[in-house]
Amino acid sequence: MRAEIITIGDEILIGQIVDTNSAWMGEQLGLNGIAVKQITSVSDDAAHIVNALDEAQTRADLILITGGLGPTKDDITKKTLRTYFGMGWRTDEQVQADVIAIFKRFGREPGEVNMLQAEVPDGCRVIRNKNGTAPGMWFEHNGKIFVSMPGVPFEMKGIMTDGVLPLLREKFSLPFIYHRTVLTQGVGESILAAKIEAWEDSLAALGIKLAYLPSPGLVRLRLSASGNEQDIRRAVDAKVEELLPQIEEWHYGFGHETLPQVIGKILLERGQTLATAESCTGGSVAQAITSVPGSSQWYQGSIVSYANEIKIQQLDIPAELIAQHGAVSEEVAAAMAANARTRLGTDFAVSTTGIAGPGGGSALKPVGLVYIAVASANGVIVKRFQYGGDRSRNITAATLSALMLLRKVVLGHAL
């Protein structure tokens, strides 16, 4: 089955918003065995929309349309689809009730213009929208399926997840596809690929596909296979078990887990606590940790010691240590972690000190040099990292490295 995505709205064409919907839909369709052939973004213009619909159905069986369903005059998708399919209007009582319920949540009553969302082309199947007033609309025409959804990402995602994807699985015998995503940090795609080459070569014979999904500091490995559910689950899971020992150094989780989530889960189970002491990452480690709901149960806080005086006064780093080795040094990183652990009274503490750039570098201590330390009851471990990015990438990379080193110490893996 092949799909195309049509996004409608001038705000994408003028660059006011980045279209994140299409990537999400492309991934979700792919996970269900449906390939996306083309993504087309067009303006709020009836003739242009019609042209895009005409072209899409020559290439695809499923056409997903987002945007242009707001209550204002410049939103013309619904009108255009009604005319395109030669349908009349009908009032959908379920949508009426949903619109009233949504306004009620905010203690308000819908206006006339909001109630118009319940007027739909009479030949379409309505797909409920839990998160907004514009319903999804499913049309079947010339053996093709067209689905219109609002462009607001969380509304579209709800309609896809609860309505469109289940309906597609019900109506078509989509292949069963099994995916597992293995998460790694601290290794580039090419080094990782070289390390697991033999393992990767063994996948083809089993019908398992491997995708490298890199993002700054991380590489996700996604294994996919389709066929008999029980067989492919067993085959993929066995291959993952085979992979893990080979990438132990870099592997930290599966699926959508994040490093702070993984660390927090362990600490919470054990009733242990964590503190941070950040220099070059400037609060970025604390921010990543506190983005996890419930992190207050295991995370105590941070001393962001951007200036040397703060290191001296708030972290008891001896001024002589800084004078002798420099603030960016193994010795200062170690003292920051050890003292943060003592001062904040936690089981673990992680510290960062380095040169994020663009200024502050030298021949001996170039931009991108970062020392990271973790203190625990077993002592302090320090590692040196040299990144090659701009300020923002160096901070991101150092933040991930700090969390990764912390995870290893927490698990007793780091030496």
Place this chain on the structure above:
Amino acid sequence: MRAEIITIGDEILIGQIVDTNSAWMGEQLGLNGIAVKQITSVSDDAAHIVNALDEAQTRADLILITGGLGPTKDDITKKTLRTYFGMGWRTDEQVQADVIAIFKRFGREPGEVNMLQAEVPDGCRVIRNKNGTAPGMWFEHNGKIFVSMPGVPFEMKGIMTDGVLPLLREKFSLPFIYHRTVLTQGVGESILAAKIEAWEDSLAALGIKLAYLPSPGLVRLRLSASGNEQDIRRAVDAKVEELLPQIEEWHYGFGHETLPQVIGKILLERGQTLATAESCTGGSVAQAITSVPGSSQWYQGSIVSYANEIKIQQLDIPAELIAQHGAVSEEVAAAMAANARTRLGTDFAVSTTGIAGPGGGSALKPVGLVYIAVASANGVIVKRFQYGGDRSRNITAATLSALMLLRKVVLGHAL
């Protein structure tokens, strides 16, 4: 002049990457008076690319193509364009030199496959790529312009900014368009629109367009006009001057400025310093501040006091104050800011304490309640905010509110 954008590459269609290039190009073209009619994403497939090129030139005068220029076999854009325009190959010596120079930067020598980047269709004009090995290529065909660029964002942006946009301005009498963007924080689009309604109504007669560009916590107002440079500069600037007093409460800057940049500039000029004491924002204010290059010149650090014990021990908040009023209270916020200022020895300190959610809320202190305080030589000011978002949005909103309140105190505007 009308443009279309064609992005080539399976990674967009399968949702592996979000296409941010098209939004950037759409904005840049718009700023130069060129409207984008359609954005089309197609796979690495010659027939599909040719079809997209055929269709695009029926609607547009300028077709910008990104992606598919890597050195590997699955990148077929260059070959496809050469065949499409019926051209031969030639070796471009400038590109050869550029490829060698780029590898030299990393102390390496280009391989055979990298040198192939210098083979280009013989009828195209090469546009140099400072940031990578694949050059931009400019084709003129049937009175239309086609430009092919790599998909790597910073390579594409360099080629557009240094090559394509100047060439377009040189070859075509593009209208002179003058833009000014006024930045606001802490006000929603609808309240802002109501407040400046009369002013906004006066713009049309002067040929000035206004766009509201909202993002979480911020609304940017972009004024645009085209015509005689001197006249429209004067008209737009006068209207901006008229606007500012009406939005004084929310206005903080222009163009691409960020709140931490605006604050840092003032502090740096005055030789003043800043500290932060964060609870619910968990390091997010520190992170926003330290994302500014050179912030170490005016930012000292933060006490991220996530746990009450850290507030008590590292910020000298009396335990009785927390017991009496709760950690999320006006009193604790004020004490956090005052004590951070004293302990870290800075001119200003800003604090946050609140309930980011999803847990921790109550009827009296619901999720989204945040107290923000700023301490200065003139004393401490505290404000109460109630946000209605999820954890991530509440943290973002509180971070921006904290920076905005800080800016007002620094400027002596806050009471």
